[in-house]
Amino acid sequence: MNFEIKYKDARARLGILTTSHGKIRTPALMPVVHPGRQTLPVKEHGAEIVITNAYLIYKNEELRERALQEGVHGLLDFSGPIVTDSGSFQLSTYGEVEVSNPEIIKFQEAIGTDIGTSLDLPTPPDVTKKRAERDLEVTLERAREALEVRENLTLNSVVQGSTYPDLRERCAQELASMDFEVHPIGAVVPLMESYRYRELVEVVMASVEHLPDSRPRHLMGAGHPMVFALAVAMGCDLFDSAAYILYAQDDRLLMPDGTHKLENLVEMPCSCEVCRTYTPQDLINKKKEERTLLLAQHNLAISFAEIRQIRQAIVEGSLWELVEQRCRAHPYLLDALRKLVTYSPQIEKYDPPYKKSAFFYSGSESLNRPEVHRHWEKVRNLPRKEAVLLLPPVTKPYSQNLHPYLGIAYGRGACEGMLTGKLDLQLAVVDVPFGVIPLELDQVYPLAQNETPTIMDTEARLQVKRMVEEYLEGYATVLVASSLVKRYELDITEQVTVVDPISMDTHDLKRVRMIADYQFQPGAGEALFDDQVRVVKSRKTGKIRHLYQGEDLIATLRASDGVLVLAVLGARKLHQHLPYPVNRVVVNEEAEPFAREGKSIFAKFVINCDIDIRAQEEVLIVNSEDELLAFGKSLLNGREITDFKTGQAVKTRKGGF
Ligand code: GUN
Ligand code: ZN
Numbered sequence: 294m295n296f297e298i299k300y301k302d303a304r305a306r307l308g309i310l311t312t313s314h315g316k317i318r319t320p321a322l323m324p325v326v327h328p329g330r331q332t333l334p335v336k337e338h339g340a341e342i343v344i345t346n347a348y349l350i351y352k353n354e355e356l357r358e359r360a361l362q363e364g365v366h367g368l369l370d371f372s373g374p375i376v377t378d379s380g381s382f383q384l385s386t387y388g389e390v391e392v393s394n395p396e397i398i399k400f401q402e403a404i405g406t407d408i409g410t411s412l413d414l415p416t417p418p419d420v421t422k423k424r425a426e427r428d429l430e431v432t433l434e435r436a437r438e439a440l441e442v443r444e445n446l447t448l449n450s451v452v453q454g455s456t457y458p459d460l461r462e463r464c465a466q467e468l469a470s471m472d473f474e475v476h477p478i479g480a481v482v483p484l485m486e487s488y489r490y491r492e493l494v495e496v497v498m499a500s501v502e503h504l505p506d507s508r509p510r511h512l513m514g515a516g517h518p519m520v521f522a523l524a525v526a527m528g529c530d531l532f533d534s535a536a537y538i539l540y541a542q543d544d545r546l547l548m549p550d551g552t553h554k555l556e557n558l559v560e561m562p563c564s565c566e567v568c569r570t571y572t573p574q575d576l577i578n579k580k581k582e583e584r585t586l587l588l589a590q591h592n593l594a595i596s597f598a599e600i601r602q603i604r605q606a607i608v609e610g611s612l613w614e615l616v617e618q619r620c621r622a623h624p625y626l627l628d629a630l631r632k633l634v635t636y637s638p639q640i641e642k643y644d645p646p647y648k649k650s651a652f653f654y655s656g657s658e659s660l661n662r663p664e665v666h667r668h669w670e671k672v673r674n675l676p677r678k679e680a681v682l683l684l685p686p687v688t689k690p691y692s693q694n695l696h697p698y699l700g701i702a703y704g705r706g707a708c709e710g711m712l713t714g715k716l717d718l719q720l721a722v723v724d725v726p727f728g729v730i731p732l733e734l735d736q737v738y739p740l741a742q743n744e745t746p747t748i749m750d751t752e753a754r755l756q757v758k759r760m761v762e763e764y765l766e767g768y769a770t771v772l773v774a775s776s777l778v779k780r781y782e783l784d785i786t787e788q789v790t791v792v793d794p795i796s797m798d799t800h801d802l803k804r805v806r807m808i809a810d811y812q813f814q815p816g817a818g819e820a821l822f823d824d825q826v827r828v829v830k831s832r833k834t835g836k837i838r839h840l841y842q843g844e845d846l847i848a849t850l851r852a853s854d855g856v857l858v859l860a861v862l863g864a865r866k867l868h869q870h871l872p873y874p875v876n877r878v879v880v881n882e883e884a885e886p887f888a889r890e891g892k893s894i895f896a897k898f899v900i901n902c903d904i905d906i907r908a909q910e911e912v913l914i915v916n917s918e919d920e921l922l923a924f925g926k927s928l929l930n931g932r933e934i935t936d937f938k939t940g941q942a943v944k945t946r947k948g949g950f
Contacts (some may be wrong), residue, residue: 294310294311294312294313294407294408294447294474294475295308295311296308296310296311296507296508296912297309297311299582300349300607300608301487301607301611301613301643301644301645302312302526302530302606302607302608302609302610302611302612302645302648303526303613303616303640303642303644303645303663303929304501304526304527304639304643304644305525305526305528305603305607305612306319306320306322306528306607307319307531307604307607307608308369308509309529310342310406310509310530311408311834311838311918312342312408312447313406313610314366314372314373314407314424315341315372315373315375315770317341317342317373317374318341318385318519318604319509319530319942320525320529320530320531320600320603320604320607321333321341321342321402321522321530321531321532321600322340322516322532322533322534322596322597322600323342323343323344323531323532323533324338324340324343324534324537324593325343325344325346325388325516325533325535325538326343326344326369326371327346327349327538328345328346328349328350328356328360328368328369328744328839329349329352329353329356329949331369332584333538333590333593335371335498335593336371336373337547337884338362338590338594338597339593339594339595339597340371340373340593340597341374342373342374342375342376342531343369343371343373343374343375343376343377344375344376344377344378344546344606345365345369345375345376345377345413346378346380346383346407347365347378347379347380347397347400347401347404347406347410347759348378348379348380348383348390349380349383350365350368350377350380350400350404350451351380351392351396351397351400351491352391352392352657354367357938361403361547362642362647363406364404364405365377365405365406366405367406367793371875372406374408374412375407375408375590376406376407376408376409376449376511376531376533377401377404377406377408377409377410377515377792378410379394379397379398379401379409379412379413380392380397380411380412380719381410381412381413381414381415381451381479381635381637382415382514384412384414384415384718384896385414385415385417385480386910387884390412392412392449392531393412393746394411394412394435394438394439395439395442395837395852397411397412398411398438398439398442398443398446398448399438399442400445401446402443402445402805402820403420403777407474408448408449408474408935409445409446409448409449410448410449410451410477410695411413411435411436411438411439411449411450411451411489412435412658413432413435413436413450413451413453413479414429414431415451415454415479416428416432416434416453416454416455417455417480417483418455418456418480418483418484418492418873419431419455419456419550420455421732421905422460423707424455424648425453425454425457425460425940426457426460428453428455429454429460429463429760431455432451432453432464432468433464433468434451436451436467436468436471436473437471437869439674440471440472440473442753447474447475448473448474448475449473449474449475449476449477449511449799450468450471450473450475450476450477451469451476451477451478451479451918452464452465452476452477452478452500452504453479454496454499454500455480456484456492456495457510457719458495458496458499459499460499461478461496461500462499462500462501462502462503463515463928464500465499465500465501465502465503465707467502467504468504468699469503469505471496473508474508475508475509475510475531475736475856476500476504476505476508476509476510476511477510477511477512477513477531478496478500478501478510478511478529479496479499479513479514479873480513481496481512481513481514481515482513482514482515482626484496484694484834485514485515485517485520488579488623488625489603489625490523490625490626490628490629491621491625491628491629491631493520493629493637494523494632494633495514495632495912497512497527497528498527498633498639501527501528501529501608505838506579507727508528509531510528510529510530510531510628511529511531511533512529512532513530513531513533514533514535514918515529515885516532516534516535516536516537516596517536517547517552518536518547518548518595518596518600519548519549519550519619519622519623519625519626520551520619521549521554521599521603521628522549522599522602522603522612522615522616522619522621523607523629523630523633524835525603525612525641526613526616526633527714528634530591530641530883531705532600534592534593536592536594536596537589537592537593537596537844538589538592539549540552540588540592541584541585541586541587541588541589541591541592542559544556544566544584544588545589546558546588546592546595547592547596547621547658547759548561548562548563549595549599549622550622551622552608554871555573555576555577555584555588556577557575557909558573558717559573560572561591562572562574563591563594563595565591565594565598566588566590566594567587567588567590567591567594568591570586576588577697580655585658586771588942595944596872599734602615608649609649609650610645610648610649610650611648611649611650612655613654613662613663614650614653616630616633617630617655617658617659618655619654620658621636623658623721626670626889630658631658632740633663634661634662635656635661636650636664637661637662637666638663640663641663641664641666641667641941644663644664646664646738646901647738648738648739648742650745651739651742651744652664652726652739652743652744653741653743654726654745654746656750657752657753658724659923660725660726660752660753660756662726664739664784665726665727665728668739668740669726669727670863671761671763672729672730672731672734673764674726676715677716677732677767677768678719678768679717679718679768679770680717680718680719680768680769680771680772680946681718681719681720681721681764681765681768681771681772682718682719682720682721682769682773682774682792683721683722683723683729683761683771683772683773683774683777684720684721684722684723684774684777685723685774685776685777685780685815686722686723686724687722687723687739688894689735689740689743690735690736690741691722691724691730691732691735691741692732692735692736692743695720695722695732698771702815703714709728719768720732721731721764723743723777724743724757725741725749725756725757725779726753726756727740727743727746727778727949728756728757728760728761728764729760729761729764744778744941745834749780754781754782756781757781758781758783760783761777761783762783765788765789768788769788770790771788771790772788772789772791772792773790773791773792774791774792775791775792777873785928794904797855801828801837802822802824802828803828805821805822805826805828805835805837805840805850805857806818806819806821806822808850808855808856808857809821809822809848809857812856812857812910812911813867813876813911814871814875815941816868816870817870819864819865820866820867820869820870821840821847821848821857821867821870821945822840823842824849825842826840826841826842826847827840827841827842827843828840831852834852836852837850837852838850838852840863842862842909844863845860845861845867846860846862846863847859847862848860848863856911857911858911858946859911859924859946860947860950862919863949864913864924864947865921865950866911868913868921869914870913873915873919874901874902874903874904874919875903876910876911876913877901877902877903877912877913877914877915877919877944878894878899878901878902878906878912878913878914878927878934878943879899879900879902879915879917879919880894880898880899880900880902880914881898881899881900881916881917882916882917883898884898885922887921888914888945888948889922889923889948889949889950890922890948890949891945891946891947891948891949892945892948893925893944893945894914894923894925894936894941894943894945895940895941895942895943896929896933896934896938896939896940896941896942897937897938897939897940898935899935899942900917901917902931902934902935902942903931904931904932904935905932906927906931906932907930908927908928908929908933909926909928910926910927910929911924911925911926912925912926912943914926914943914945914948920950921950922948922950923944923945923946923947923948923949923950924945924946924947925943925944925947926940926944926946927942927943928944
């Protein structure tokens with residue numbers, strides 16, 4: 294037998310298990326096949342590996358003889374890998390079995406089982422610790438004995454220890470030091486039957502943590518698809534399902550989010566063949582045996598579908614999201630999730646830090662995911678600069694969208710300049726769920742690749758507040774954006790200065806006003822652009838393109854040189870603001886109608902002109918009464934316009950005034 298890991302997510306492994314009867318993909322579901330009265334052809338319904346009970350074969354003379362002759366593969370008419378259990382379950386149900394441990398090991402070897410099991414003691418939950426310890430010694434003794442007895446049988450060795458995590462841990466440690474190939478985790482059926490998922494997590498985590506990573510783990514008796522994702526995320530690779538048939542016999546349908554009683558259904562719950570073909574009433578009307586088979590078929594189909602979805606999620610790196618969804622199906626599963634995140638420090642060691650899919654926040658439990666734990670451990674230990682500026686979150690990646698808020702310098706280069714410059718200031722964004730994100734890291738997975746709801750929950754607020762407070766302990770000088778103080782109700786100590794980042798709007802306004810002052814003369818900016826100016830930006834570059842007053846264009850900021858090009862309203866405003874003859878070209882009566890029509894102005898018609906005009910400037914064209922006729926771009930400077938008697942002086946943009 295050989296086991297190989299191909300993909301990982303959380304503590305999950307997507308692996309290939311190679312047996313002498315072929316390779317299977319894990320996580321895998323092994324339908325329980327009854328050796329004597331199997332009625333559903335599980336292979337046709339997707340089984341790549343099955344499990345059966347060697348004890349039931351052993352005890353029935355006819356089955357035993359057939360198995361010894363044809364092998365267990367012949368008996369079950371299944372050519373893929375077959376796992377056999379030892380009779381321990383019968384032992385736990387009936388108190389005794391009529392076979393010894395060496396006998397059942399030898400028998401499993403004789404019938405050619407792919408993975409056999411020793412006769413462990415499935416110790417129930419809640420027994421006294423003394424009893425659990427006594428049982429454990431027997432289980433371990435039988436495990437050792439199995440190793441001595443087997444010649445070439447691949448062996449399961451079951452972790453026991455009741456509901457005592459320390460005993461599970463000890464058992465796992467002992468078994469890990471021995472030469473077994475597969476490790477089931479046993480005696481969890483009673484926990485699952487009574488929805489004690491939280492303790493299931495404790496038991497599985499205590500076991501898995503001490504089992505060798507190179508051996509597959511089988512969560513024994515776990516056949517409800519509701520727990521598959523959770524168990525896989527904890528590192529379980531194999532499941533067996535008798536549930537598909539047991540629930541069917543009881544007229545119940547398995548679904549990944551719970552169980553349905555057939556009598557309560559008005560609609561079938563999935564789109565498997567059975568659910569597509571029959572209505573609940575059709576099934577109720579059928580004979581018991583036929584109905585059981587049809588329900589079993591649905592149960593198997595939905596269970597395999599869940600396993601496939603889990604394998605897909607592991608490859609994508611979205612298993613945790615799936616676990617969070619599944620664990621919302623029942624409050625006690627939510628308990629399991631809440632328990633699971635207490636193991637985040639351990640799980641983090643197995644969880645790949647970089648994944649294909651984004652981190653999705655699905656509720657306050659996400660705050661304690663392994664990824665958050667990892668980031669926090671790393672970021673807390675980074676070297677500190679002299680001072681820190683905590684910024685509010687913007688669209689990710691933060692550094693590309695933060696510069697309008699900084700109000701420190703213009704343009705996209707601002708942040709980068711600060712990041713690389715001499716200033717020993719740490720810029721960091723505060724956000725849910727990762728707490729503090731230094732801007733240098735804002736493109737690193739999963740700090741940019743995560744989504745959280747826009748409405749924050751209280752737990753998130755409290756956790757981020759705690760993180761910020763802890764992070765700030767390393768700094769003497771702290772600047773905090775005022776919006777963060779409000780949002781997280783941060784305490785303001787002496788070390789903290791609250792800053793108001795300049796908002797995008799006022800930032801843009803300052804920018805265009807200054808350009809106008811620079812281009813025309815001081816004061817032109819305010820004259821052209823009042824506080825209500827509407828800024829339209831290029832979607833592609835994010836640069837300012839047009840400036841409007843309501844629906845009227847004032848000016849356009851030319852992309853090539855960043856200069857304001859006037860529109861009608863801008864020309865009017867500028868004309869009103871600038872005293873005569875500033876920025877004006879004055880034409881005679883003869884030229885006036887042409888100017889009004891928007892025709893270009895020839896030098897010979899110019900009777901006066903602002904001598905300070907340069908070529909290529911935005912100029913106003915007026916008559917001798919200083920009535921605005923048109924506006925345009927000067928082609929010559931003021932002196933030249935006055936001096937020349939031929940050729941164009943101004944290229945008119947627009948007349949019509
Ligand atoms: N099937 C379900 N639980 C158990 C267990 O604890 N041990 C064995 N051998 N089989 C099981
Ligand atoms: Zn179905």
